[in-house]
Amino acid sequence: MKTLQIKKKKDQDWDYLSPKLELKKPLVLILGNRYMLEDTTIYKQVRDLFPDGHLVFGSTSGDITADVVDDESITITAIEFEKSTFQIKTSNVLNADLDSFKTGKYLVSEFPTDNLKHIFVISEGSFINGSQLTKGMNAATQNNTLITGGLCGDAARFEKTVAAYNENPKPGEIVAIGFYGDTFESTFSIHGGWTPFGPERIVTKSESNVLFELDGKPALDLYKKYLGDKSKELPGAALLYPLNVKSEGEKQSFVRTILNINEDNNTMILAGDIPENSKVQLMMTNVDNIANASERAARQALELRETKPQLALLVSCIGRKLVLDQRVEEEIEEVVNVVGKDTTICGFYSYGEIAPFHGETNCQLHNQTMTITLISE
Template sequence: MKTIQLVKQKNKDWIYIGENKTLIKPLVLVFGDRYLLEGSTIYQEIQALFPDGHIVFGSSCAEISSNTVNEDSITITAIEFEKSQFLIKTSNVLNTDLDSFKTGRDLIKQLPSEGLKYVFVVSDGSFINGSELTKGMSASNKDNLLITGGLCGDDTRFEKTLASYNENPKEGEIVAIGFYGETLEVSFSIHGGWTPFGPERIVTKAKGNILYELDDLPALDLYKNYLGDKAKDLPGAALLYPMNVKSDEEEQSIVRSILNINEEEHSVVLAGDIKENSKVQLMMTNVDNIANASERAAKQALTNRKNKPELAFLVSCIGRKLVLDQRVEEEVEEVIEVLGEGATVSGFYSYGEIAPFHGETACQLHNQTMTITLMSE
């Protein structure tokens, strides 16, 4: 496996991270600030760098590379596989009447199942229902196929997200990269580092990803009471206080971020679905807990591997980025230190992370986690 990485800040030239190499028909992952990816010639610009490359775009809240976290920039990771193959398929949720389950199911079905080891997903983060998308992808998964990835981001603006394959980035797009190869070894892990606090309440009214009532009281009013003075900074302030959700249908609790609020309905809009009768608690964290959770995820992903990883996909959450603030690079540095030399690190800060729980096979939508996927040929 050969890789190169480049980064470009606004109005500046491309800078290589490490040495430049000639790659043949590489997979080219382009994560960047949405404003920079909206340029009408962005695809042609990347194609000029990689004329025979398979170019996948995704807007992000920040980009992760082998040496740091980049913001207000575009980061490229180009990968030439020597023993493995990949196949890329796309779908657009705007073309399926916003049916996220069908979009996910049909997208995975596009990938031939014979020899398929792993799928990395770069998804729209605005129109998609991430919970239904992951359910759909898992529904077409007959052979315990590992699926990880994330929902594209737009920093704290929440205006629009973009993705594409071999064309200018656009809204509603979902890209699935299927990896094939007898010697391909893939492992993963996720960790959060958040701690529940306060009383546990029952979801008494919810529909899809909209939470209306907790303990028969308006959800938004209760949430504002918890936040106190910080309520004036909603919805942004909510990313610092996500919800721990326990459902009778799931063995493990899941974290849900609040993406928006509805003052008229006194409701909150979550990044994923929430079921009635679930139990909910608020969560909080700090920089050290975030960094330690990323370290644990890296160590767990390395457990029982036969070979050292050559490539690491990292998808972290915008909420974690807000907590880390000026120290955002610390959680990535923890991962890089655990992985050691030889592994190229690529990824982005997202609106939602896609992965199974550790020890399970069905992928789910997570919030506020560091998701690590390790690959070697």
């Protein structure tokens, strides 16, 4: 495996972060600021750099390399596989009448299954139902293929996200990369570092990813009561106080971020489904807990491997980034310290992370986690 990283900051030229290499038909991940990716010349710019590359774009809430997390930039990670092959499939949730399950199932069913080892997903993140997307993808896997990835971001604006394969980035697009090869190895792990607090509440009314009532009372009213003065900063403040959800249909609890609120009907719109009769609690964290969780995720992903990782794909949540603030690089440093400086680090801050629970095979939508995928061939 050969890798090359290039960065473009706002109003600046492309800057090579590693020595120039001639790569053959590389997989090129172009992750960065949504406004910069909406520049109508961006596809041509990257195509000029990689004439025979497979170009995958995704907007982020911050793009990640081993050294820095940037908000107003685009980071390119180009990868030439020497022993493995890959295929790329796309689907657009706008073409499926916003049916996220149908979109996910169709996307994964497009891949030939023979020797398929891993699928990495970069999904639109502004109006997708991530829970239904992952359920649809699981429904299309016949051999428990590992699926990881994340939902695109748009800083903390929550206005729109864009993604694309071999064209200018656009809304609604979901890109999946399927990896094949006898020697291809991928492992993963996720950790959050958030702690539940306060009383447990019962979800008495919900529909898909919209939360109406907790304990028979309007959910938004109750949430505002707990937030106090911080409720004036909604929906942004909600990223600092996500919900821990215990569902009857799941063995493990999961975390849901509040993406938006509706003042007119006192509801909260979450990043994924929140089933009725689930039990929920508010959660909180601090910088040290988040950094420690990233280290644990890296160690766990590394322990599961037979070979040394060459590439680390990191997907971390925008809520974690807001907590870390000026110390945002600390959770990346923890990962680098574990996997080694000779492992190429590529990643982004997201509106949701995609991976199975530890020890399971079906992928799930997570919020407020660091999800690490380690790859070698």
